[in-house]
Amino acid sequence: ARPGGMDLLHPSGGNLHFLRQARTASLHCRDRERLGVLAQVLAENKGGNLSEEQVNYATVIQTANQDLLALINDILDLSKIEAGHADIQVESFPLAQMLERLRETFGPFAARKNLALEMSAGPQVPSTLTTDLRRLEQVLRNLLSNAIKFTEAGSVTLEVSPEPGGMIAFTVEDTGIGIAEEEQAAIFDAFHQADGTTSRKYGGTGLGLSISRELARRLGGSIRVRSKVGVGSAFRLLVPAEVTGEPSAISSAVPAAVPPAPLGLDRSARSAAPVAAPARRTAPAQPQDEGVSHIEDDRAARSHERLILVVEDDPEFARILYGVAHELDLDCVHTPSGVEALQLAYDLKPSGIVLDVGLPDHSGLAVLERLKRDPRTRHIPVHMMSVDDHTQPALELGAIGYTLKPAARQKLEQAVESLKQRSGNQARRILIVEDDEALRTSIAVLLQADDLDIELAATGAQALEKLGSGDFDCIVMDLALPDASGFDLLERIGSGEKYASPPVIVYTGRALTAQDEQRLRRYSHSIIVKGARSPERLLDEVTLFLHRVEAQLPPDQQKLLRQARQRDAAFEGRTILLAEDDVRNVYALSSVIEPLGAKLKIARNGREAVDMVLQVDRIDVVLMDIMMPEMDGLTAIREIRGSSASGVPIIALTAKAMPEDRRACLEAGANDYISKPIDVDRLLSLCRVWMPK
Structure with a gap:
């Protein structure tokens, strides 16, 4: 071997470790993909065509499948943590809320085993912690899950107490089977369980404590254990109460096991010790793309009646929006995560949402689509922001506005002000333009409500007169009018400043021809035009806008x-093109997509996908697998983007789950990205976002 190649394989350089992690991630991503397909197929049985015995067999297979999928997910999680890819997102949050969530989650499991579950926090524990809430909860969930699993009688307790140096201790104590002294030093090793029969009797992957230890180190803390066989165990998680920056592994971490000691912690001695006030602990900074931080917001201390939710991964930009919200007498809660944004929208019911498109975990457009499909959140006004121009799909999905970055502060003030105005209780105004009197009256009756002011127009001239005299929130119109076509009316509305340009819903009994649709698209840069061919669909669109x-x-x-x-x-x-070489994925996705009324075309590799895009008259969206033979997905995407069919929407599907994989797909030209195993609801949501309207 050449001398230059030695460094690559030399363990001391860390390269061997890196290669091992990359190989582990690659192998297990493929395994996870296959298991995801199996889980999806087993969960279906929509036709109810299995006998009772077959259902029992399928249930056994699915249970084993889920166990193996959990193992692979744990391996991937541990690999990412060891490779430094675990995101640490620091935020401030109320301790009481976190404890309540844990109590709600584990209370039913404890009750099922007749165990007492107790959680408490000492009087000197700060009410608000500043650390990574998601990772802290992940560790505590694992410790509580283990405590309940290994306890047959008695109790499980979680006690939170202050410690010197601004630290907080979370002690999970149980009255379970306990751990032998000689095993305590090894239980944090990967795949280790106390004895060979543990996994058979209790289940589990043997990775939970390994992951918890690494996460504790990443949070700037450690985990200790004290246990006695037949008496029980106490796991003590020690973390800073307040962290700035993004903690990395602490080289001087406390060992996982401690010298033999009586079970339980000496609470009297601990409470008597002097307790320092919680202090900020600054840990070594991590690379910028390692994680995105929350900014300090108002979730713990509300001062205004109304609140806006800012979903933005740029902390500086988020702070500017936070300041604008306060100037307009609004509270502000911030998150950089699309997943958390959906949960916060359900929990907080904000008066408005400022939503970035380029989020680290989700496309903002997919988040918008899910918000607008959920009856609990679709009424919340959303203003989108991004460095890329996705104005048209955002407005069609129901956003009230779109701001391109970088934006002047005045633009941001206008955006937040528009959310504040839309969230008010003022009556909405709607204009119905229809020459048939009976139909015009029927539409008005269909839409009527106490909070709606409905105006009627029988001709194009009447419509323009009403539009010139005041603003409307929505227009419902037919394309056939006695004095002008609907196209002429749209052109007048979209041509200048004289008339406002509210969303327009074309309500017609006839199917639009391809020529009609092409003419309507001419106005899409200035007016949102959507079709509705049934009363319920019309009501749905009006309610949205x-x-x-x-x-x-x-x-x-x-x-x-x-x-x-x-x-x-x-x-x-x-018509949806699925480029996928694995027949199991083809079967699973076709069983989901085709029942919705779509026609699915299949390409077995990237070359076939490119050829089909160029040959088929109309493809509404391409679902492109990345790892395919003959031509990979990234190359296929680049070829399509350089062809005459460059405008076709493409959603990349990949078994790789790292942030750099997402970037590679988007840089190649994909509109969006989803990792395997595929979340079907999220995939369908992305299809709705990107398919032409």
């Missing part, structure tokens, strides 16, 4: 909306 709270609608309108969502019009008649 007027940001009406579905639960407050009349019962008959709520019933119509439920009917509208049973039929997913977004997929009806669509």
Whole structure:
């Protein structure tokens, strides 16, 4: 071997460790993909075509499949942590809320085994902690899960106490089977369990404590254990109460096991010791792409009646929006995560949301689509922001506005002010333009509600007169009018400053021709034009654009909306190209997509995908696997983007789950990205976002 090649394989350089982690991630991503397909297929049985015995066999297979999938996910998690890819996102949060979530999660499991579950925090424990909430909860969930699993009678307790030096101790104590003294030094090793029968009797992967120890180090702390066979165990997690920056592994971490000691912690001695006030502990900084921090916000201390949610991964930009919100007498809560944004929208019910498109874990457009499909959140006004221009899909999905970055402060003030205005209780105005009197009246009756001011127009001239005299929140119109075509009216509305340009819903009994659709697209740069061919679909679109709270609608309108969502019009008649070489994935995805009314075309490699995109008359979206023979997905995406069909939407599918994989897909030209095993709801959401309207 050449001397220059020695460094690559030399363990002291860390290269061997890096290669091992990369290889582990690659192998197990593929395994996870295959198991995800199996889980999806087993969970279906939509046709109910299995006998009772076959269902029992399938249940056994699915249970084993889920266990193996959990093992692979744990291996990937540990590999990412050891390789330095575990995101640490520091935020401030109320300790009481976290404890309540843990109590709600584990209370039913403890009750099922007749165990007492107790959680408490000492009087000197700070009410607010500043660390990575998600990772801290991950460690505590593992410790509580183990405590309940290995305890047959008695109790499980979680006690939070202050420690010197601004540290906080979380002690999980149980009255379970205990751990032998000679085993305590090894239980934090990967795949280790106390004895050979433990995994068979209790299940588990043997990786939970390894992951917990590494996460504790990343949070700037450590885990200790004290245990006695037949008496129980006490695991003590020690972390800083307040962290700035992004902690890395602490080289002087306390050993996982400690010298023999009586079970339990000496609470009297601990409470008598002097307790320092919680102090900021600054840990070594991590690379910028290692994780995204939360900014300090108002979730723990509300001071205004209304609140906006800022979903933004740039902390400096988020702080500017935080300041704007306060100037407008609004509280502000911030998150850089799309997943957390959805949960916060459900929990906090904000008056408005500022949503970035380029989030680290989700496309902001997919988050918007899910917000607008959920009856609990679709009424919340959302203003989108991004360095890339996705104005059209964002507004069609129901956003009230779109701001391109970088943006002047005045633009940000206008965006937040628009959210504040939309969240008010003022009546919404809607204009119905229809020459048939009976139909015009029927539409008005269909849409009528106490919070709606409905104006009627029988001609294009009447419509323009009403539009010139005041603003409307939405227009419902037919394309056939006695004095002008609907296209002429749209052109007048979108041509200048004289008329406002609210969303327009074309409500017509006839199917639009390809020529009609092409003409409508001419106005899409200035007007949002959507079609509705049924009363329930019309009501659904109007409710979306007027940001009406579905639960407050009349019962008959709520019933119509439920009917509208049973039929997913977004997929009806669509052509979707799936580029995938694994027949199991093809089968699983076809069983989901085709029942929605879409036609699925299959390409077995990247070359076939490129050829089909160029040959088929119309493809609404391409689902492109990345790891394929003959031509990989990234190369295929680049070729499509350089061809005459460069505008076709492409969603990349990959078994790799690292941030750099997402970047590679987007840089190649994909519109969006989803990792395997595929979350079907999220994939369908992305399809709705990117398929042409």
